[in-house]
Amino acid sequence: MKKDKTVWIKADSESWEENKPRVTAGLESGAECILLNHDDIPKAKELGNIKTAAPGGEADIIVVGKGSEGDGIRKLPSEFSNSQDISEAQRLTREGKTVAGYVVIKNKKYEQFAVELGKSCDYLVVIGTDWKVIPLENLIAELQKLDVEIIAGVRNAEEAMLALETLEHGSDGVLVDTGDISEIKKIVAVRDRQGMEKIPLVKARITKVKPVGMGDRVCVDTASLMVPGEGMLIGSQSNGLFFVHSESEESPYVAARPFRVNAGAVHAYIRVGEKTRYLSELASGDEVMVINSEGETRPAVVGRVKIERRPLMLVEAEVDGTGIKTLLQNAETIKLVGDSGKPMPVTALKEGDEVLVYFEKAARHFGIKIEETIIEK
Incomplete structure (x- = not known):
């Protein structure tokens, strides 16, 4: 049976007024999760009942790597065994938390880091700096036997379809980064079609x-x-x-x-x-x-x-x-x-x-x- 694909909405800019329409669109379109700043979690919960992902203890899914090694704010260690993000993900997992690793794929080393971080997470959010070369196939192949869901960053419905179909299995979901409300609805529609089989009549x-x-x-x-x-x-x-x-x-x-x-x-x-x-x-x-x-x-x-x-x-x-x-x-x-x-x-x-x-x-x-x-x- 096909596994349900998920849609996450990226709503983590510095301004809540800029984030609010994205959260609302996600709620109205049937998205499963919102990626937020930690301080915006209560505001999002006031708008509706939806899963939240953010750095910090009150989120439903705690994000590791954002504002840190995963997105290049902190330099990657030469040896991944010394990674603070991987250590943090392992600690949170031991405490029974639901954890999402967050990695911006800037080059091959960040791809390798994403694989190592994903081994300690429930979700792995990967953002490509150039979607034509994002190594999603490699990540799916490396992590397919582990219990981690890959969430690929996308900006439109075309990218969402590509991510959800890569290597037949595709990513387990997409993180939507757009302020275009109609595009969010299109991406959710793409996801809905992915989840259902085509039946021969x-x-x-x-x-x-x-x-x-x-x-x-x-x-x-x-x-x-x-x-x-x-x-x-x-x-x-x-x-x-x-x-x-x-x-x-x-x-x-x-x-x-x-x-x-x-x-x-x-x-x-x-x-x-x-x-x-x-x-x-x-x-x-x-x-x-x-x-x-x-x-x-x-x-x-x-x-x-x-x-x-x-x-x-x-x-x-x-x-x-x-x-x-x-x-x-x-x-x-x-x-x-x-x-x-x-x-x-x-x-x-x-x-x-x-x-x-x-x-x-x-x-x-x-x-x-x-x-x-x-x-x-």
Whole structure:
């Protein structure tokens, strides 16, 4: 499973008035941590609940190397065994503190120092003086087997993408140094896409559409707005999930509800990350996965789950000779997605139509893919 990437905001100039907009933007965008001056920690905490990193005892993460050997304010020792920063990181770690090393990579010696400091830290923040030559690959390769997260300094979304993708694994997070609030939001969006997999969708041919009477169906209302072309993966069999479109399109019958996917009957599976769950299990605060017709995914938080008794329709389809099925509410506002990416109302579906689905040959047990024979009818 992919490790979550983190976004830190650099807000450590001498002026709090200059730092405050960065802190606010970080809070509003979903950043995980703010790098601050020690004296600004109480002010940042007043603005919102967010993790802080700073030199000093009251920070959630204590930074070592800033204003010291790590950024060149104090000269690097010829032998790293004599380093005050490394000794300080080791002492704080022994005391049970969470520690971040901070190093500005000025040359090869600072790169080597970063590796040694990182061995005694929970996080290693590395800033490149020239991003084209920052030795991030070397640091990732040297420290990948240690329990230290590398946070790379970036100034824009392009640099963030490069850092998060370096050597496939990428850095564990980025430290954003910009006063451009819109750029901060772009970088957070880059991070969000990095954390989610791209899922291959295939065409399935509709073989049966049949009203089956009343049942309990689930609407998944998220705390995010979906756009036309987005929805969720739902199905009666865990290895064959239909792309059910969100209610983001206007309809002559009812107003658009772009936060909602009318997902189907309570028994059905929903794909969430690399696992599946039953629709009936979902509750406010859970995380679900939103997908588009290109297979690109993003997370969304469940705000509400509505279970109501409604007329249902059985939809069956075939992929590579294998049948899959699901039960959806029998209403024109519930739509699957055609192979062209165009939403198709279930009430207009007919035999021979092609829709997008996710299909895998392996079965699932408690939502986890396994190599086992499981028959679901």
